[in-house]
Amino acid sequence: MNKLSRQTRAQVVAALVEGNSIRSTVRMTGVAKNAAAKVLVDTGIACTEYQDRELRGLTG
Numbered sequence: 001m002n003k004l005s006r007q008t009r010a011q012v013v014a015a016l017v018e019g020n021s022i023r024s025t026v027r028m029t030g031v032a033k034n035a036a037a038k039v040l041v042d043t044g045i046a047c048t049e050y051q052d053r054e055l056r057g058l059t060g
Contacts (some may be wrong), residue, residue: 005059012039 004012008031015025021038029036 009039012036013043014041
């Protein structure tokens with residue numbers, strides 16, 4: 001199994017954050033569609049874990 005470099009993963013995340021679709025992100029970065037989707041899921045999990053850990057005791 002091949003692993004994406006940190007730079008490639010960052011390019012995928014940046015493209016998705018900018019509002020590009022997975023398909024257009026795949027065309028721009030050259031990664032496989034499933035790899036781009038996995039990067040998206042992994043990023044979501046990391047963000048969830050960060051927020052659960054850091055955002056405590058907030059008042060509304």
